[in-house]
Amino acid sequence: MSIIMAPSLLAADFSKLDEEIQKVESAGAEYLHLDVMDGHLVPNISFGIPVIQSLRKKSQMVFDAHLMISEPHKYIEAFAKAGADIITIHVESDSNIDETLDLIHSLGKKAGLALNPDAELSRAIPYFDKIDMLLIMSVYAGFGGQKYIMDVNDKISEARRLLGPDFDIQVDGGIYLHNLHVPVSAGANVIVAGSAVFGSEDAAQAVRDFKAVTI
Ligand code: DX5
Ligand code: ZN
Numbered sequence: 001m002s003i004i005m006a007p008s009l010l011a012a013d014f015s016k017l018d019e020e021i022q023k024v025e026s027a028g029a030e031y032l033h034l035d036v037m038d039g040h041l042v043p044n045i046s047f048g049i050p051v052i053q054s055l056r057k058k059s060q061m062v063f064d065a066h067l068m069i070s071e072p073h074k075y076i077e078a079f080a081k082a083g084a085d086i087i088t089i090h091v092e093s094d095s096n097i098d099e100t101l102d103l104i105h106s107l108g109k110k111a112g113l114a115l116n117p118d119a120e121l122s123r124a125i126p127y128f129d130k131i132d133m134l135l136i137m138s139v140y141a142g143f144g145g146q147k148y149i150m151d152v153n154d155k156i157s158e159a160r161r162l163l164g165p166d167f168d169i170q171v172d173g174g175i176y177l178h179n180l181h182v183p184v185s186a187g188a189n190v191i192v193a194g195s196a197v198f199g200s201e202d203a204a205q206a207v208r209d210f211k212a213v214t215i
Contacts, residue, residue, distance in 0.1 A: 003184060005210055006031035006064050006170065007203070008194030010046060010144045017051075020198060021059050027207035031064040033172070033192045034084070035144075038069040041093055042142035049075070049082045056083030066114065066172065066192075068141045069093065073100045080107040088112030088135050088170075091123045101130040112170065116140055117149045121158055132168065133190065134159055138183065139173030144194040148174030153186040160187025177209050184215040 007029050012020040021032060034052055039045040052063065065084035069075065073095040079087055087104045091097060091113055104111040113124050114135035124134060136156050139146035152171070159169055170190035171183040177196065184191070193210065200206040 003180075003188075003211070003213075004031060004168070004190040005029040005207055006033040006172075006190055006192045007197040007207060008033040008035055008144065008172070008192050009198070010035040011194035011198035012203075013198070014047075017055060018058050020203065021055060021061070023203040024197060024207050025059055025061050027204035028211055029197075029207045030062060031086070031190070032059060032061040033194075034063060034065045035194075036065060036067050036069060036079075037142065040070045041090060042068040044142045049078045052079065052084060053082040062086060064088070064112075064170075066112075066135065066141075067093075068114075071095055073103060076100060076103050077107060080104070080109050084109060086110040086112055086133060088114050088133065090114045090116070090141065091119055091127075092116055097127055098130065101127060105130075114141070114172075115155070117152050121155050121162075124159075125162070128163065133170055134163065134167070135170040135172055136188070137173055138171050138175065141173075145199070146174050148179055148182065150182070153182065156183060156186035156188050177206070177213065180210060180213055181215050184213075 007024045037046040072089040110132035112133035171188040172192035197206045
């Protein structure tokens with residue numbers, strides 16, 4: 001099965017984002033995964049709307065905004081205007097999930113829903129007909145460089161069974177070339193990798209290596 005590669009910019013060198021993006025885009029990465037953290041829903045702060053808006057001019061990749069923020073409904077329009085193509089909110093966030101997913105679609109964007117490792121799949125099922133992508137976190141949202149939590153594999157398999165073969169199931173956190181087979185065999189097709197790509201010697205080669213793996 002062929003995977004969609006979504007390098008996470010969180011692990012990039014923030015002093016030269018333009019160059020970093022160029023490396024993964026030229027290597028064929030389809031999505032640019034943008035981890036937005038507010039220090040409230042998750043215990044860390046990353047970057048936000050103005051950074052995404054500036055990067056939009058530099059890349060044709062699908063901008064995949066992973067919003068780890070409280071009250072995401074307040075900011076959806078701004079992220080859409082900044083150039084996000086897919087906007088993913090957390091089921092743990094305090095917005096009305098139905099209304100926020102509708103809002104994302106009303107702005108012509110794709111909607112994703114994310115589950116932290118301890119959130120049961122049943123929490124996402126009511127929204128399956130309103131989402132374009134399910135994000136199953138394989139680490140607790142908040143930091144790059146964590147270890148893949150094997151317990152999420154059953155959740156991935158069950159999601160794949162329920163959503164069918166063509167639905168986009170994204171897995172995020174602790175994925176490297178050596179364990180890529182784990183989420184992919186379980187049923188994931190959109191792979192986020194931060195440390196494994198931007199933390200490596202050669203980000204472009206890392207993307208090519210991920211994309212060359214057949215499982
Ligand atoms: C964690 C973020 C991830 C993270 C992945 O909160 O959502 O996207 O950057 O980083 P690695 O691949 O380093 O685990
Ligand atoms: Zn992420």
